[in-house]
Amino acid sequence: MLAGRWLRLCRRAVHSGSVRGGRWGTTLAGHSSRKCAIITVVPHGGAVASSRLCHSGLGDLYEDERVQRHLQQLTEEHRDLIVKLQQAYLSESDRKVLTRRHTELLPLANICGGIEQALKDHEEVVSLLHGSAGAKGEDEQLTQLLNEEEAQISAKILALREDLIKALVPADPLNSSNVLLEVVSGRTTGGDICQQFTKEMFDMYQGFACYKNWDFEVYNYTPAEYGGLHHAAVRIAGDNVYRHMKHEGGTHRVQRIPEMGLSSRMQRIHTGTMTVIILPQPVEFDVHIDPKDLRIDTFRSRGAGGQSVNTTDSAVRIVHLPTGVTVECQQTRSQLQNRDNAIRVLRARLYQSMLGKETKQRHMARKQQVGTRSQSDRIRTYNFSQDRVTDHRTGYVTRDIKEFMRGGEALDDLISDVFEQAERDALLEMVERCSSSSLTQPESAD
Known part of the structure; x- marks a missing residue:
C-alpha cells in the first residue's frame, strides 16, 4: 500500500508541477467551512495538534475515557450481534430483536470503520514522510504533497470523530415539535x-x-x-x-x-x-x-x-x-x-x-x-x-x-x-x- 500511495503522489507531483509552476502551499481541505478545529502539521515529524477555535464542541468528547469505554462496549456488542445473526437456530422473534439492534448500531459501526481506515492512511503518510526527510528537488514536491495529504486525512479524522459523538447523543423525539x-x-x-x-x-x-x-x-x-x-x-x-x-x-x-x-x-x-x-x-x-x-x-x-x-x-x-x-x-x-x-x-x-x-x-x-x-x-x-x-x-x-x-x-x-x-x-x-x-x-x- 505504501508503494501504491507513493506512485500516486509521484503522478500528482508531475501534474501539479506543470500546472502550478512548482509553487507549493500547505492547505487544509474543508478548513474554511469548519469552525471548531484546525490542524497544525509538523513537517517530517508526523505530529498533528488541534486547537479549538470555538468555545465548545462535541468532537473533543471522543477522548473522554468514559465515552471511550462506552464506544468499546457498543463495538463489542455489534460484533457479537453479527455472530449471533449467523446462527441458524435463532427463532424468528429473536432474529427480529437482534436485527433491530444491529440496525441501530450499524451507523456507529460504519463511522468507527471509517475512523480506523483513516488512521491507517495517516500512518502510511507519516511513514512516507519519514522516508522523504531531507529530500531535494522533485522529492521535495512529493514531501509537500504528503504534508497536504496528512492535513486532509487529519481533518477527516476530526470530522468523523465529531460525527461519531453526534450519533451517540440521545435523540429527543420532541425536537421537531x-x-x-x-x-x-x-x-x-x-x-x-x-x-x-x-x-x-x-x-x-x-x-x-x-x-x-x-x-x-x-x-x-x-x-x-x-x-x-x-x-x-x-x-x-x-x-x-x-x-x-x-x-x-x-x-x-x-x-x-x-x-x-x-x-x-x-x-x-x-x-x-x-x-x-x-x-x-x-x-x-x-x-x-x-x-x-x-x-x-x-x-x-x-x-x-x-x-x-x-x-x-x-x-x-x-x-x-x-x-x-x-x-x-x-x-x-x-x-x-x-x-x-x-x-x-x-x-x-x-x-x-x-x-x-x-x-x-x-x-x-x-x-x-x-x-x-x-x-x-x-x-x-x-x-x-x-x-x-x-x-x-x-x-x-x-x-x-x-x-x-x-x-x-x-x-x-x-x-x-x-x-x-x-x-x-x-x-x-x-x-x-x-x-x-x-x-x-x-x-x-x-
Whole structure:
C-alpha cells in the first residue's frame, strides 16, 4: 500500500508541477467551512495538534475515557450481534430483536470503520514522510504533497470523530415539535421594569420566529401600563422549533435604569425578572380531557383589540378542575376560536405535566450534583447598563444588547451554544447511566 500511495503522489507531483509552476502551499481541505478545529502539521515529524477555535464542541468528547469505554462496549456488542445473526437456530422473534439492534448500531459501526481506515492512511503518510526527510528537488514536491495529504486525512479524522459523538447523543423525539411559548412578568417594587422587559422579550422571540421563518400565532396578550406586558401566550410552528427553543424556558433577569414608568424617576439601576415557559406541541400526542372536568367561563376582553372585541363576551377562560390549570384566550372576535385555542394550550400544559413526572426521577440524582435547570432557575441576565447578555448555564457572553434583543443571529448563536452544551451533558449522563447499569448486571455463567 505504501508503494501504491507513493506512485500516486509521484503522478500528482508531475501534474501539479506543470500546472502550478512548482509553487507549493500547505492547505487544509474543508478548513474554511469548519469552525471548531484546525490542524497544525509538523513537517517530517508526523505530529498533528488541534486547537479549538470555538468555545465548545462535541468532537473533543471522543477522548473522554468514559465515552471511550462506552464506544468499546457498543463495538463489542455489534460484533457479537453479527455472530449471533449467523446462527441458524435463532427463532424468528429473536432474529427480529437482534436485527433491530444491529440496525441501530450499524451507523456507529460504519463511522468507527471509517475512523480506523483513516488512521491507517495517516500512518502510511507519516511513514512516507519519514522516508522523504531531507529530500531535494522533485522529492521535495512529493514531501509537500504528503504534508497536504496528512492535513486532509487529519481533518477527516476530526470530522468523523465529531460525527461519531453526534450519533451517540440521545435523540429527543420532541425536537421537531411546535411549541407553546408563554412570557410572564415577574414582580418587583412597582413592577414597571418587569412588565417592560416582558414586552421586550415577547418582541425578541417574535423577531426570532421571523428570522427562522416560523409562524407566530398569538393566543393571549395581556398588556400592562406604560407599554409593558403582564402575560402572553403564543404558538410557534415551523421546522424543529422545540429543538431550538426548549432551553429558553426559565427565569430571565434584567438590570437597567428604567426608561419609563414609576421606577424611571429614581434614575438608578433596577433588577427585575420575567419567566419564559416552553411547552412542546408534538404532532401526535394523546391527552384525554373529559368535558365534565372543565369549567368554561366567558368574559369581555380586557386589553386593546378594537371596539367589537372589547364589547362582546368573546374571551374564554377554561379551568381544568382535577389539576387547577387555568387557561385564557381573548385574541380573536370568535368565542369558538378562542375556546379551541384555549383547549390547545390546556392540552400542551397537561402534556408537559405528564412529561415532567416521567423524567423527574431520572434527573433527580444529577440535579443534586450540578444544580437544576428547571424553569424556576435564573438562566440568563440582560445587563443594559453594561451592554452585556450572559447565559449562566454555559458562561456565554455577548455584547450589543440592542442587536441581541432583535432576535436575529446573535440570539441564534447563543441558543446554539446552550444546545451544544446540553447535548454534551445528555451524552455524558447516558454514558454514566449505561456504565452504572453494566456494573450492576451479574456476569453470565460460562
